[in-house]
Amino acid sequence: MSGRTHARARPERTCVGCRERAAKNELLRIVAVEGACVPDPRGTLPGRGAYVHPAPSCIDLAVRRRAFPRSLRVQGPL
Template identity: 80%
Template sequence: MSGRTNARACPERTCVGCRERAAKNDLLRIVLVGEQCVPDQRGTLPGRGAYVHPALVCLDLAVRRRAFSRAFKAQGPFDSAELREAVEALGATTAS
């Protein structure tokens, strides 16, 4: 026996807000377009990505800690208005 299983391993990422590890599918990928943080729900936009839980609590923590500057390795602050709207919309759809 080799110790391997037939089940595929689910990749994990760390939320830049709460710093908890979670399955990549449970987190929202964020990329930097110009000076703006943009949600990448399909995961296909080019560039370095940061992951956050689709919850306002984690988003607020990430903004307050300046986590996006570190994750993108770029000088901030970044505009996160579009990101906040996307997280609020995702929260409304999951609550329904």
């Protein structure tokens, strides 16, 4: 045996609100569509995405830190 584990690697992302790393399927993807933040629960919308915990505290923290325009690389407010 090679000593490898057979556990599958899960993609991880960082929450733009609390800045904690979590599994991608535990976070909500947000994309910018025509100057507005739109949730993308299925992860199929085109464009750059920002990930946040689906908790009001993390979303509020991301809005107060202005993390969405920065992480989505959008000029101006969303």
